Amino acid sequence: xxxxxxxxxxxxxxxxxxxxxxxxxxxxxxxxxxxxxxxxxxxxxxxxxxxxxxxxxxxxxxxxxxxxxxxxxxxxxxxxxxxxxxxxxxxxxxxxxxxxxxxxxxx
Amino acid sequence: xxxxxxxxxxxxxxxxxxxxxxxxxxxxxxxxxxxxxxxxxxxxxxxxxxxxxxxxxxxxxxxxxxxxxxxxxxxxxxxxxxxxxxxxxxxxxxxxxxxxxxxxxxxxxxxxxxxxxxxxx
Numbered sequence: 001x002x003x004x005x006x007x008x009x010x011x012x013x014x015x016x017x018x019x020x021x022x023x024x025x026x027x028x029x030x031x032x033x034x035x036x037x038x039x040x041x042x043x044x045x046x047x048x049x050x051x052x053x054x055x056x057x058x059x060x061x062x063x064x065x066x067x068x069x070x071x072x073x074x075x076x077x078x079x080x081x082x083x084x085x086x087x088x089x090x091x092x093x094x095x096x097x098x099x100x101x102x103x104x105x106x107x
Numbered sequence: 108x109x110x111x112x113x114x115x116x117x118x119x120x121x122x123x124x125x126x127x128x129x130x131x132x133x134x135x136x137x138x139x140x141x142x143x144x145x146x147x148x149x150x151x152x153x154x155x156x157x158x159x160x161x162x163x164x165x166x167x168x169x170x171x172x173x174x175x176x177x178x179x180x181x182x183x184x185x186x187x188x189x190x191x192x193x194x195x196x197x198x199x200x201x202x203x204x205x206x207x208x209x210x211x212x213x214x215x216x217x218x219x220x221x222x223x224x225x226x227x228x
Binding site for chain 2: 036043044087094095096097099100
C-alpha cells in the first residue's frame, strides 16, 4: 500500500503567517490526493481533493498543489480557527491511505 | 443538507463484538459508498473498509479481514460496521465517511461525528 509521509510533524506559527505543509507518497498517486483538517474532539473535515480543488465551503486562503509523489497544502494567512491537525489521503491506489498528520500550533 | 449520524459510545470486553450504526440524511443513500475509518487515542486515521450502499458489495483492509463486517439497510438509509474478537488495541473512535460511487478508493466528503469504542476488561 502507498505510504504517505507528512512533514513537519508540528508547525509553530502565529496568526497571519503563511503555512506550508508537505505530504510525500511512496509511489506516484497522480493528482489523487486529499487534505483534511481535524480539530480536537471533532471529525475530520475535507479541505482539498484531487490535489488542488477546494471542497464546498472552504475559504480561499487554503490552497493545494503537487502531483506524483510531492504535495503541499498552503494556508496563505493563518486565522485562529486554522490551528488544528491536517492529514493527507491518497485515492489513486487501493486501499486508500492517510498520512500521519501535521499539527499546526500557535507560536 | 448532507449529514451522517452515528450511534453512541460503547464499552466492550475483550473478545466481544461491537456494531456501530451510521444513518445518512440529505442525499440518495444508495448512490454512494460508505467507508469506515478509525482513530486510536492520540493517533492518526486508519481506513478499515467500505460498503457500496447500492448493491451491498464490500471491501476490507487486509488488517481487518475476518473480523470486520459492513452491512446496510437501504430502507433506513443506515450503514453498519461490526467488529468482532475485540482487543484492547481496538479502542478508538470509529467514523463513517461518505465516499464515491461504488466501493472504490475515493476521498471522503462527509463524516459522521464518531463513535468511541472502549475495549476493557
